[in-house]
Amino acid sequence: MKRVKTSDLLPGMITAEDVLNYNNQLILPKGLILTDKTITKLAFYSVISVKVEDSVANVNEKNLDEPTYAEKIRQSPEFIKFRDEFRQDVDSFKQVVNDVVEKGAPLNVDRLMNHTLNILEPGWTSPNIFDMLHSMREYDDATYVHCMNVALICNVFARWLHLSEEEIRTATISGLLHDIGKTQIPDSIIKKPGKLTEEEYSIVKTHPQVGHQMLASSALPKSILNAVLLHHEKCDGSGYPFGFSGDQIDPYAKIVSIADVYDAMTSARIYRGPLCPFKAIALFESEGLQKYDTKYILTFLENVVNTYLLNTIRLNNGVTGKIVYINKNHLSSPTIQTDHGFLDLSAHPELYIEDIV
Ligand SMILES: [Fe+2]
Numbered sequence: 001m002k003r004v005k006t007s008d009l010l011p012g013m014i015t016a017e018d019v020l021n022y023n024n025q026l027i028l029p030k031g032l033i034l035t036d037k038t039i040t041k042l043a044f045y046s047v048i049s050v051k052v053e054d055s056v057a058n059v060n061e062k063n064l065d066e067p068t069y070a071e072k073i074r075q076s077p078e079f080i081k082f083r084d085e086f087r088q089d090v091d092s093f094k095q096v097v098n099d100v101v102e103k104g105a106p107l108n109v110d111r112l113m114n115h116t117l118n119i120l121e122p123g124w125t126s127p128n129i130f131d132m133l134h135s136m137r138e139y140d141d142a143t144y145v146h147c148m149n150v151a152l153i154c155n156v157f158a159r160w161l162h163l164s165e166e167e168i169r170t171a172t173i174s175g176l177l178h179d180i181g182k183t184q185i186p187d188s189i190i191k192k193p194g195k196l197t198e199e200e201y202s203i204v205k206t207h208p209q210v211g212h213q214m215l216a217s218s219a220l221p222k223s224i225l226n227a228v229l230l231h232h233e234k235c236d237g238s239g240y241p242f243g244f245s246g247d248q249i250d251p252y253a254k255i256v257s258i259a260d261v262y263d264a265m266t267s268a269r270i271y272r273g274p275l276c277p278f279k280a281i282a283l284f285e286s287e288g289l290q291k292y293d294t295k296y297i298l299t300f301l302e303n304v305v306n307t308y309l310l311n312t313i314r315l316n317n318g319v320t321g322k323i324v325y326i327n328k329n330h331l332s333s334p335t336i337q338t339d340h341g342f343l344d345l346s347a348h349p350e351l352y353i354e355d356i357v
């Protein structure tokens with residue numbers, strides 16, 4: 001038996017214990033053969049690591065090699081430009097935060113606003129920022145990179161919500177700073193490969209309040225401070241630190257919480273290239289739309305799906321086809337055009353989209 005971080009799990013590994021979330025709810029039972037879907041589910045519930053058996057089951061994971069879709073993205077000039085800009089922005093963000101952490105200086109809001117998110121400059125357009133982010137996985141997975149990812153997802157998300165330019169900025173900065181409290185949690189806990197003790201876990205869970213405190217003396221708007229403080233609250237009251245529900249949670253915190261969990265799910269698959277967004281969406285649909293504000297989560301998922309309209313996909317039965325119609329009531333099950341005609345996946349529960357090709 002060994003303990004493996006969620007991001008290092010592979011399909012075929014077998015759980016050696018019941019896996020619980022922070023509310024002690026059963027997520028996966030002991031003895032389960034992990035699949036792509038169940039690994040993503042662990043990330044959805046913020047499970048950090050899992051005890052697995054030494055033996056590995058034989059699964060037909062045809063995707064262990066890099067999928068061609070990811071290769072195509074990585075080779076594109078847009079991606080190379082994106083990657084370079086992304087790294088520079090992360091460095092700049094790190095410096096701004098280090099001034100706060102090491103020198104005790106107040107957060108340099110001006111620098112943060114004007115010199116950290118060059119990647120969002122007008123003129124720089126990404127055809128699909130999600131594909132870009134998914135393809136960045138191999139580089140790093142530290143808190144700073146995660147914060148940059150969440151900032152960029154929040155930015156796109158806020159546009160989908162038709163917010164004003166000012167509000168889009170607020171959402172983006174909220175995403176950038178949401179986990180800043182983690183920089184104050186000892187590395188021995190944040191980077192611990194083993195299972196966190198109950199006490200260590202309760203320390204990790206203080207990061208929203210710690211982050212809020214770090215920023216309290218800065219000139220940031222209250223809505224950003226609230227987003228930092230409340231980004232782990234869930235609309236059904238199952239979150240922390242306060243167990244708030246519905247309207248008690250600031251809108252920006254709701255936006256960040258969706259961007260946050262989406263990034264966590266996609267980063268739990270360093271070994272395979274981009275996550276098939278339809279798997280992430282199916283997971284949201286099966287596990288917890290009620291955890292999120294309906295208006296926000298549906299806008300988010302619908303738009304993620306829309307970016308893949310007319311893409312070619314492969315189903316779990318090996319058939320390939322083109323996405324031609326998005327079914328609003330079953331976002332993970334669009335209508336596909338195959339060589340044999342149209343196929344409405346929502347009428348075929350046994351079929352699901354395995355990959356974008
Ligand atoms: Fe967090």
Ligand SMILES: [Fe+2]
Nearest residue numbers: 146178179260
């Ligand atoms: Fe986060």
